[in-house]
Amino acid sequence: MSAPVPLPAWADRLLMPLLALATAALAAALLLFGIGENPADALAIMLRGALGSGEGIGFTLYYATNFIFTGLAVALAYHAGLFNIGAEGQATMAGIGAALFIFAAEPITQGFLLIPIGIVGAMIFGAVWAAIPGWLQAWRGSHVVITTIMFNFLAAIVSVYLLVNVIGKEGSMQPETRLIADGAQLWTMQAMLGALGFKSPSTPLNFAFVLALLAAFAVWVLIFRSKFGFHLRLIGTGNDAARYAGINTQRMIVLAMALSGALAAGMAVNEVMGVQHRVVIEFTSGYGFVGIAVALMGRNHPVGVILSALLFGALYQGGTELAFERPAITRDLIVTLSGLVIFCVGALDQLYRKPLAQLLARREPG
Amino acid sequence: MRVHSDPGGTSPPAIVFDHIDKRFGAVHANRSIHLAIARGDIHALVGENGAGKSTLMSILFGFYQADSGRILIDGQESKITSPSDAIASGIGMVHQHFMLVEPMSVADNLMLGHEGGFALAGGRKALLAKLDALARDYDLTIEPDAIVSDLPVGLQQRVELLKSLVRDADILVLDEPTAVLTPGEADRLFALLRDLKARGKTIILITHKLREVMEIADRVSVLRQGACVGTYPIVDTNEAALAEAMIGRRVHMPERADTLADDEPLLTVEALCVRDARGGMAVKDVSLMVRPGEILGIAGVAGNGQTELLEALAGLRAATSGSIRFKNSDISHATPADLHALGIRHIPEDRLRYALAYPFAVWENCLIGADDEQGSLIARQTVMGDAARLMQAYDVRPADPLLRAGALSGGNQQKLVLGREIEQRPRLLLVGQPTRGVDIGAIAFIHRRLLDLRAQGVAILLVSVELDEILRLSDRILVMQEGRIAGERRAGETDERDLGLLMAGIA
Numbered sequence: 001m002s003a004p005v006p007l008p009a010w011a012d013r014l015l016m017p018l019l020a021l022a023t024a025a026l027a028a029a030l031l032l033f034g035i036g037e038n039p040a041d042a043l044a045i046m047l048r049g050a051l052g053s054g055e056g057i058g059f060t061l062y063y064a065t066n067f068i069f070t071g072l073a074v075a076l077a078y079h080a081g082l083f084n085i086g087a088e089g090q091a092t093m094a095g096i097g098a099a100l101f102i103f104a105a106e107p108i109t110q111g112f113l114l115i116p117i118g119i120v121g122a123m124i125f126g127a128v129w130a131a132i133p134g135w136l137q138a139w140r141g142s143h144v145v146i147t148t149i150m151f152n153f154l155a156a157i158v159s160v161y162l163l164v165n166v167i168g169k170e171g172s173m174q175p176e177t178r179l180i181a182d183g184a185q186l187w188t189m190q191a192m193l194g195a196l197g198f199k200s201p202s203t204p205l206n207f208a209f210v211l212a213l214l215a216a217f218a219v220w221v222l223i224f225r226s227k228f229g230f231h232l233r234l235i236g237t238g239n240d241a242a243r244y245a246g247i248n249t250q251r252m253i254v255l256a257m258a259l260s261g262a263l264a265a266g267m268a269v270n271e272v273m274g275v276q277h278r279v280v281i282e283f284t285s286g287y288g289f290v291g292i293a294v295a296l297m298g299r300n301h302p303v304g305v306i307l308s309a310l311l312f313g314a315l316y317q318g319g320t321e322l323a324f325e326r327p328a329i330t331r332d333l334i335v336t337l338s339g340l341v342i343f344c345v346g347a348l349d350q351l352y353r354k355p356l357a358q359l360l361a362r363r364e365p366g
Numbered sequence: 367m368r369v370h371s372d373p374g375g376t377s378p379p380a381i382v383f384d385h386i387d388k389r390f391g392a393v394h395a396n397r398s399i400h401l402a403i404a405r406g407d408i409h410a411l412v413g414e415n416g417a418g419k420s421t422l423m424s425i426l427f428g429f430y431q432a433d434s435g436r437i438l439i440d441g442q443e444s445k446i447t448s449p450s451d452a453i454a455s456g457i458g459m460v461h462q463h464f465m466l467v468e469p470m471s472v473a474d475n476l477m478l479g480h481e482g483g484f485a486l487a488g489g490r491k492a493l494l495a496k497l498d499a500l501a502r503d504y505d506l507t508i509e510p511d512a513i514v515s516d517l518p519v520g521l522q523q524r525v526e527l528l529k530s531l532v533r534d535a536d537i538l539v540l541d542e543p544t545a546v547l548t549p550g551e552a553d554r555l556f557a558l559l560r561d562l563k564a565r566g567k568t569i570i571l572i573t574h575k576l577r578e579v580m581e582i583a584d585r586v587s588v589l590r591q592g593a594c595v596g597t598y599p600i601v602d603t604n605e606a607a608l609a610e611a612m613i614g615r616r617v618h619m620p621e622r623a624d625t626l627a628d629d630e631p632l633l634t635v636e637a638l639c640v641r642d643a644r645g646g647m648a649v650k651d652v653s654l655m656v657r658p659g660e661i662l663g664i665a666g667v668a669g670n671g672q673t674e675l676l677e678a679l680a681g682l683r684a685a686t687s688g689s690i691r692f693k694n695s696d697i698s699h700a701t702p703a704d705l706h707a708l709g710i711r712h713i714p715e716d717r718l719r720y721a722l723a724y725p726f727a728v729w730e731n732c733l734i735g736a737d738d739e740q741g742s743l744i745a746r747q748t749v750m751g752d753a754a755r756l757m758q759a760y761d762v763r764p765a766d767p768l769l770r771a772g773a774l775s776g777g778n779q780q781k782l783v784l785g786r787e788i789e790q791r792p793r794l795l796l797v798g799q800p801t802r803g804v805d806i807g808a809i810a811f812i813h814r815r816l817l818d819l820r821a822q823g824v825a826i827l828l829v830s831v832e833l834d835e836i837l838r839l840s841d842r843i844l845v846m847q848e849g850r851i852a853g854e855r856r857a858g859e860t861d862e863r864d865l866g867l868l869m870a871g872i873a
């Protein structure tokens with residue numbers, strides 16, 4: 001029943017996540033030690049793999065792009081008091097939307113115009129897929145946590161059906177579309193840096209990373225500087241102040257979910273238009289779920305989301321290297337390690353709040 | 367500073383606050399408070415809003431840690447770092463906002479945290495035995511299987527008190543217990559407190575009602591701006607002296623001038639019926655009207671439909687039948703946004719639920735329901751400047767717009783809401799319990815503001831359970847009883863006794 005122990009902002013935003021991370025690292029070290037690996041070596045391999053080369057950095061940032069988008073999606077909904085667990089499904093549908101819009105526009109143009117068309121298609125599909133659970137909560141009282149989970153399954157089924165029966169590549173047994181036109185493909189980072197006269201290795205990193213950073217800035221302005229965001233946060237406080245203030249709360253819930261879904265769509269833009277250049281089945285690979293941890297660790301602030309997305313990006317890339325170099329360490333162990341990070345950061349991070357507050361109080365008396 | 371110790375001088379005081387000091391950032395909430403509470407006393411603690419009363423009690427109860435100073439219990443220094451330490455030291459607290467789990471039964475609430483093992487049956491049996499004993503010792507019966515949310519506020523408070531008693535607390539702290547009680551419930555509470563005292567319990571009572579202090583306390587301590595400015599035996603003091611000690615000057619209550627209201631009503635309500643949250647009919651066939659430049663007071667014992675009436679008028683609760691008109695437009699189904707556009711503003715009874723967002727800064731709270739002239743982007747600097755001016759003008763302390771609204775003391779929150787709504791230049795102001803939990807200086811201030819508005823031709827509908835407030839401010843008075851209008855009186859033609867009879871449904 002006691003109120004959350006107050007901490008200075010710097011301790012809350014920086015020290016607590018770092019402590020949680022350290023806990024995760026310790027647990028991971030024990031785990032690696034237990035299977036007979038040297039944790040220090042493993043860490044070195046991961047760091048080298050994630051940050052030690054241009055290629056590693058490219059991959060890290062490519063993963064981070066996905067996490068920024070899905071993390072922002074979760075964070076934005078969270079400010080409205082909505083727990084959107086459906087970024088995965090929203091991104092899945094957004095991929096379909098991007099492809100449908102691009103394929104529909106290809107007969108008319110093959111040029112760069114396809115890029116905004118594809119992005120708009122993705123955002124519309126992602127937004128609608130999220131707005132439906134929002135609508136169900138606002139007018140029917142069904143909780144978005146439940147409905148967005150169900151919509152993830154629905155999206156998986158619908159996308160398989162569409163990929164197999166409607167927009168699949170003709171004459172192929174693979175549940176995937178044909179390639180999108182060259183004009184619809186986002187510029188790779190290699191090409192962009194090349195245009196500026198820099199040489200860089202070939203990685204999946206592409207223009208979507210820039211879009212992700214822009215999206216983070218836009219979300220910051222929206223939530224913390226705009227009237228819309230003020231209303232959104234007022235709803236998120238959960239009391240009746242929003243109604244008292246004359247805000248149409250039902251409409252705002254639908255809008256908040258729609259925006260959240262549109263952000264999740266960014267991940268589909270990265271994968272479909274930036275990397276794979278087609279829609280492949282299950283291209284979302286769980287990035288939508290990691291977005292929940294990213295938002296949690298980033299304290300639902302866009303800057304925090306970027307930082308924790310970079311961390312998870314490095315973890316993914318470093319983990320891949322590790323699995324590659326050490327046969328004893330499998331892909332599953334990497335999943336376990338990221339699970340540890342999510343657990344420590346998401347569930348355990350309040351563990352240190354009280355002792356930390358007491359420590360700080362003792363240090364600066366009066 | 368005068369500190370009276372135990373008259374006999376034999377046993378140590380139940381509690382000594384030994385130079386307790388506490389700051390919240392720039393706010394010095396407790397300044398080296400030194401205070402002894404004698405065993406078996408009812409010790410009142412008074413002071414302006416923000417004087418530091420709740421903070422001192424929160425330190426005693428382990429919610430906050432003092433920056434320096436000690437707490438001695440029965441002469442022993444005791445380290446209280448959490449509410450469970452406090453309970454173990456025999457301290458019980460009745461919070462102003464009850465800490466009860468509303469959907470659970472009385473017995474479940476009382477057992478919470480003291481279940482006594484894995485199986486609940488044993489703990490429940492022990493609890494029922496204890497409740498029996500308490501019911502025998504004091505006049506304190508309660509139905510253990512009643513659901514808390516179904517109980518009236520007075521009984522909920524009893525559950526809160528029982529929570530301490532079943533854990534054998536000898537020292538009871540009550541933070542503004544009568545603010546939410548009807549006069550009858552308050553009398554019953556005081557009878558109980560006297561009983562508890564007779565059995566040797568020590569009681570600390572925080573209140574803004576000096577009349578209560580004079581009625582029940584043995585001693586009273588006055589806090590001013592975080593410091594204890596004196597402790598007096600009740601026989602050596604009086605209401606006026608206490609008020610002056612609290613505020614440092616005399617308080618003058620404003621007088622209502624005889625302005626004549628227009629004849630055309632601004633607000634007309636006809637045959638209004640409204641249901642409460644549980645579906646029962648709370649407002650039955652109420653008709654009324656308010657004219658510009660007039661204050662219509664709605665008196666009544668809390669829970670007789672005033673809350674629902676106010677919420678219906680403010681667009682927060684749908685009426686089941688009847689009509690509400692503002693001038694010539696029908697506003698029976700208007701939303702709060704529609705009402706704002708017409709110049710109808712609302713200062714709600716429940717500021718915590720409706721009027722404020724605790725986690726937000728004060729300047730953001732100044733925008734709640736008041737951001738129509740903002741563009742898509744909020745003009746932060748302007749708003750912050752306006753907020754600072756508003757805090758000055760309405761005496762909201764500390765006047766820092768960056769502070770969280772939840773960090774303001776109760777009375778200062780009330781002044782903030784009042785200021786925000788008045789600054790919206792209302793034509794009709796709906797006001798619920800404007801001075802609940804507010805100190806006398808602030809009451810005078812709020813009354814003056816409401817009377818100023820009246821003089822400017824604003825129509826005001828005032829709901830209050832405080833009869834002196836109703837009598838002092840209203841041009842006309844309606845008394846609500848069981849959802850109906852039990853009677854109407856003009857100012858000057860009635861008094862507390864007359865209204866009291868109407869409220870009780872006798873006249």
Ligand SMILES: Nc1ncnc2c1ncn2[C@@H]1O[C@H](COP(=O)(O)OP(=O)(O)OP(=O)(O)O)[C@@H](O)[C@H]1O
Pocket residue numbers: 390391393394395413414415416417418419420421422763764772773774775776777778803
């Ligand atoms: N958690 C907090 N953070 C910052 N300031 C606080 C906090 N709690 C209290 N304060 C400040 O400390 C001062 C004392 O507050 P406190 O709640 O003790 O007053 P009070 O005497 O109980 O007033 P009231 O009669 O209005 O309830 C106030 O200025 C208040 O704004």
Ligand SMILES: [Mg+2]
Pocket residue numbers: 419420421775776
């Ligand atoms: Mg208080």
